[in-house]
Amino acid sequence: MNNIAILVENLNYKIGEKEILKNINFKIKKGEFVGIIGPNGAGKSTLIKIIVGEIKNYTGQISVNGKIGYLPQVQTINREVPINALQFAKMGAYKKKVSKEQISTLLKNVGLAGKERQLVGTMSGGELQRLSLARALLYNPDILILDEPEAGVDQMGKARFYELLYKVKEKKNLTILMISHDIGMVFEKCTSVMCLNKTLHCHGPTEKIKPDELKILFPDFDLWLRAKNHYEREHENGDI
Numbered sequence: 001m002n003n004i005a006i007l008v009e010n011l012n013y014k015i016g017e018k019e020i021l022k023n024i025n026f027k028i029k030k031g032e033f034v035g036i037i038g039p040n041g042a043g044k045s046t047l048i049k050i051i052v053g054e055i056k057n058y059t060g061q062i063s064v065n066g067k068i069g070y071l072p073q074v075q076t077i078n079r080e081v082p083i084n085a086l087q088f089a090k091m092g093a094y095k096k097k098v099s100k101e102q103i104s105t106l107l108k109n110v111g112l113a114g115k116e117r118q119l120v121g122t123m124s125g126g127e128l129q130r131l132s133l134a135r136a137l138l139y140n141p142d143i144l145i146l147d148e149p150e151a152g153v154d155q156m157g158k159a160r161f162y163e164l165l166y167k168v169k170e171k172k173n174l175t176i177l178m179i180s181h182d183i184g185m186v187f188e189k190c191t192s193v194m195c196l197n198k199t200l201h202c203h204g205p206t207e208k209i210k211p212d213e214l215k216i217l218f219p220d221f222d223l224w225l226r227a228k229n230h231y232e233r234e235h236e237n238g239d240i
């Protein structure tokens with residue numbers, strides 16, 4: 001278990017009679033950057049909620065080796081609540097004492113220098129997402145789990161966020177597990193990919209996952225490939 005961050009064995013989960021996850025088995029090694037992909041309703045968020053301990057009535061074994069930092073799918077932030085970036089980030093420390101300086105440094109590292117006093121309600125989607133990352137990092141996790149962190153962020157913001165994640169991962173030696181609908185980004189940045197649709201269809205190093213396997217899972221995979229090729233043609237000068 002020494003080099004394993006997460007071990008899932010014979011996991012099954014039902015809601016009433018409906019099977020949500022069926023016979024899931026996998027290992028994630030420390031330091032991996034895993035992208036979880038799959039269509040809407042595939043059970044991706046459910047799997048993560050089980051790993052973080054939010055859902056308990058499953059069958060099977062889950063072993064987690066380290067502290068988890070978690071960014072849930074929908075940022076349930078009430079924009080009306082008058083809370084600033086500093087206070088929001090501070091919640092990530094739980095009971096641990098952190099100084100203003102520590103938080104300021106962290107905000108600077110996620111590209112939010114000088115935004116300590118800005119009200120969270122006035123922040124853009126991309127800023128809020130980076131602030132949530134800062135909050136999760138304050139907890140000093142070994143494993144970072146993110147559920148569609150790039151939702152609502154433009155292509156440029158996404159690329160920046162992935163870049164930031166990669167840097168943090170290298171610096172802190174983190175294991176990252178991330179759900180995403182951006183297959184292009186997943187294949188570009190993640191070290192391994194998991195394709196989930198109730199069962200685990202494929203799981204392996206990014207370069208070993210074949211497009212044919214994905215076609216079964218994503219009926220519109222061809223469409224995505226075409227869009228991606230088009231995008232790359234339009235941005236050939238490295239101008240992401």
Ligand SMILES: Nc1ncnc2c1ncn2[C@@H]1O[C@H](COP(=O)(O)OP(=O)(O)OP(=O)(O)O)[C@@H](O)[C@H]1O
Nearest residue numbers: 015020038039040041042043044045046047073148
């Ligand atoms: N509390 C619940 N009651 C009933 N069904 C639920 C509940 N939570 C989730 N489900 C069902 O479980 C299935 C998996 O949901 P989940 O949120 O894990 O999917 P997902 O892969 O994260 O989808 P998305 O890409 O849309 O976020 C869906 O069919 C969903 O309707």
Ligand SMILES: [Mg+2]
Nearest residue numbers: 044045046073
């Ligand atoms: Mg989800």
